[in-house]
Amino acid sequence: MNKPLTLITGADKGMGFEIAKELGQAGHHILLGSRNKDRGITAVNTLQQEGITANLILLDVADETSIIAAQQAITSDFGKLDNLINNAGITLDNWEKPSTLAIEKIRGDFDVNFFGLVSVTQHMLPLLSKSTSSKIINISSAVGSLTVASDPTSSVYKHFSFGYQASKAAVNMFTIDLANELKDTQITVNSVNPGWVATDSDVGGGPKTIKEGVARTVELALQPTNSISGTFSDTDGIVPW
Template sequence: MTNTDRRISLITGANKGIGFEVARQLGKAGHRILLGARDASRGNEAVKTLQAEGIDVRYIAVDLTDPASLTAAAADIEANEGHLDVLVNNAGISLQGDGLPGVADLAVVRQIFDTNFFGAVAVTQALLPLLKKSASGRIVNVSSGLGSITLNNDPAWEYAAVKLLGYNGSKAAMNMFTVLLAAELKEHGIKVNAANPGYTATDLNGHSGPQTIPEGAAETVRLALLPDDGPTGGFSATEGTDPW
């Protein structure tokens, strides 16, 4: 694979956790990695780790809540890469103060939506012109089983007690974004899918999840590497299709 045909992937929130592992695995698959993170110090440390493993990677500043950051990132990629093949919308937060609809702190709910949903939409819009230059673009939105309305409405579901208006709601909104964006971009050959990583031990949950980070990254990586005859507009985990 030459430098001109190497696929270029941007992963947001990639300085740690699932995002970092997705960057690693796509890099091992031969992609040139643009490691997106808010904090330059942490982002560059992550880059050094991946470079030591032989991965072609560089840091790019991406703050989902700062429009100027997204404009600058798009300009950087346009000038230095020319196009983008894969966008992984991985960055996400969960905050104290989120909770049941009757008691959740609305300021916290808004903050969660600003990153998990509005931020993902904003970075996607900023980078769409570059993705449309790809011969086979891919967008993977990292969602959650907690974003499934069907599962949230099932009292027998193993995570039925986790009722977080901000987090669950933002991931449900991400799922709707996936479906609508997939329909919009179908004619451009860009596949858009939502990945449910499963309950993975990360900083987001105090490392309480039963899955390892590589296990949590697996479905996102699979969707990022879909062949041209792969699906679009879906929501899936490693076990298969998830209900909306």
């Protein structure tokens, strides 16, 4: 049980599954978070067939009861957690104008992408603090960068996905504030921009492959010194907040 123990939310498909596979291949013990039991079992079986150590953690990040149950299961089975990768995310609004976008859709984006991410992190922090070196990686997006979104020369400038964008900007603020709070601990906190990636998600269909989309997250998760905290980055370097 000397393998780093890594929980990835929304890991039964898309980038979450690829992160699980690549970190598993690199020697991590994967706790594969999924809210869909059948898909979660299939995903864990696929990893195990590749020789990866993996367990299913049923986890709906928008459901407090589910988060508590997941936290209790990890506590009783492992007693700690080394890494948390907050990957689960949805986009309920695409190409809808901020002037008319339904509040329910904005709330829906925030329930998963922001409140869910914050709640999972808060519940997992006692377990992460039992590790000698732990990392929290929040999967954000360049469309949530206020600097990029307000730059008329950027492609994001014309991107109408206000609820999703705002939820990712809020995630970035959580990264900054939590990294600051934890700066004297062994826990680092960072945001990552995958880029525009061909997945099932509504913002997907982009030019990057899934492997390219997870590259920065995997690099950060495997960083041996765990010396980077409070950053927003992608494979090209630092992304402006």
